[in-house]
Amino acid sequence: MRKPLMRIPYTGPLPPPRILPRNANTAVGAVAALSNFLNASPAPTLDERSTSPNSTVILTGAGISVASGLADYRGTNGTYRVNKTYRPIYYHEFVQNHEARKRYWARSFLGWPNLDRAEPNATHRAIRDLGHMGFIKSVVTQNVDSFHLLAHPELPALELHGYLRSLRCISCHNELPRDIFQKELARLNPAWAELLEEALASGALDSEDPESRRAKGMKLNPDGDVDLPGAPYTTFRYPACPTCLATPPITPAGTKSTVKVDKDGAFEPSSTAGILKPAVVMFGESIASPVKEAAEHAIDSAGRLLVIGTSLATYSAWRLARRAKDQGMPIAIINLGGVRGEELFFENLDAGQRGELGVRAEMSSDKLLPSLVDHLHVLGAGTSDRPSQAAAKVLTRNNSPFKDMLS
Ligand SMILES: [Zn+2]
Numbered sequence: 001m002r003k004p005l006m007r008i009p010y011t012g013p014l015p016p017p018r019i020l021p022r023n024a025n026t027a028v029g030a031v032a033a034l035s036n037f038l039n040a041s042p043a044p045t046l047d048e049r050s051t052s053p054n055s056t057v058i059l060t061g062a063g064i065s066v067a068s069g070l071a072d073y074r075g076t077n078g079t080y081r082v083n084k085t086y087r088p089i090y091y092h093e094f095v096q097n098h099e100a101r102k103r104y105w106a107r108s109f110l111g112w113p114n115l116d117r118a119e120p121n122a123t124h125r126a127i128r129d130l131g132h133m134g135f136i137k138s139v140v141t142q143n144v145d146s147f148h149l150l151a152h153p154e155l156p157a158l159e160l161h162g163y164l165r166s167l168r169c170i171s172c173h174n175e176l177p178r179d180i181f182q183k184e185l186a187r188l189n190p191a192w193a194e195l196l197e198e199a200l201a202s203g204a205l206d207s208e209d210p211e212s213r214r215a216k217g218m219k220l221n222p223d224g225d226v227d228l229p230g231a232p233y234t235t236f237r238y239p240a241c242p243t244c245l246a247t248p249p250i251t252p253a254g255t256k257s258t259v260k261v262d263k264d265g266a267f268e269p270s271s272t273a274g275i276l277k278p279a280v281v282m283f284g285e286s287i288a289s290p291v292k293e294a295a296e297h298a299i300d301s302a303g304r305l306l307v308i309g310t311s312l313a314t315y316s317a318w319r320l321a322r323r324a325k326d327q328g329m330p331i332a333i334i335n336l337g338g339v340r341g342e343e344l345f346f347e348n349l350d351a352g353q354r355g356e357l358g359v360r361a362e363m364s365s366d367k368l369l370p371s372l373v374d375h376l377h378v379l380g381a382g383t384s385d386r387p388s389q390a391a392a393k394v395l396t397r398n399n400s401p402f403k404d405m406l407s
Contacts, residue, residue: 019362095170127139192228322344
């Protein structure tokens with residue numbers, strides 16, 4: 001069977017949602033509805049798996065990282081709306097084209113520090129608390145910032161679209177931490193490293209909007225790209241995979257690959273192996289079968305689905321929600337703005353239901369979820385107490401997560 005590819009889907013706004021139940025249009029009503037949802041008896045169409053108290057699986061998207069200062073795609077200040085010329089790189093371009101990789105890495109080099117200093121927010125912490133209280137079975141995320149792993153390492157989180165904290169070689173598949181790679185980019189591109197220091201000092205990189213970047217003195221082309229006099233994209237250099245450089249891999253045909261670098265260690269395009277790629281699923285790239293199967297298993301072993309901060313515009317996420325629906329699972333959605341095909345998830349709901357069969361709320365999850373956690377504590381719900389201070393310290397960063405840098 002053909003593996004699903006990642007495509008660029010709906011970039012415009014979707015129709016506004018129908019709020020369910022109707023009183024979920026206020027914060028108090030939404031909290032009550034979500035409390036009913038999490039505490040509801042198992043759906044009769046599901047088997048014994050849903051009798052487990054921690055039967056809810058959570059599916060998250062870029063909307064939940066907005067409160068960490070990262071842009072989403074389709075929100076009010078989303079990448080597709082703010083930067084009209086934004087176009088992500090495709091997998092085949094990245095793999096086949098040295099020039100495309102130079103441009104990608106130049107932009108990525110400038111984008112990295114903002115991502116590196118971003119932290120998980122109240123939504124991630126509330127999910128951690130709901131996990132501690134025994135409501136959540138696992139999390140599936142489309143986000144590549146690794147915030148879930150930082151915020152709740154004890155609650156399983158599957159990164160459906162990979163992660164930016166590492167590079168992975170497309171030849172030998174070894175990984176390289178991004179912070180080491182970033183230092184290599186700075187060493188190989190001193191003029192860009194200087195520009196990065198200046199741009200960080202001026203605050204020009206605090207926004208994705210080309211206009212505000214230009215206003216803060218960053219030299220940009222009409223398409224929003226950086227225009228660095230004396231150091232255009234065509235001169236940007238990036239390193240080769242250190243493993244492949246030391247031991248060029250053998251090709252499937254049985255011949256030895258060649259990995260060439262210049263005198264400073266920068267990748268030469270005549271190489272036949274050793275290209276490092278961010279460990280994310282790029283547009284036009286297949287999700288690895290084990291990841292796809294693990295995501296399906298997460299749905300199949302759950303009793304309820306809670307969708308947070310995503311319009312489900314990517315097919316790989318939408319099909320998981322559809323899978324839950326096809327199994328008769330109650331679905332709750334918290335998202336600002338419409339969600340792809342959402343009327344399907346709530347069709348034929350009993351008009352008198354109070355959240356136990358379905359919830360649709362249009363609010364910021366970083367406000368709503370902490371209130372839900374407080375409400376559940378007051379009810380005495382859940383199987384354990386709030387995490388201790390020691391557990392809360394898990395938030396202290398010990399690796400480097402990053403948000404989408406597909407641009
Ligand atoms: Zn390699």
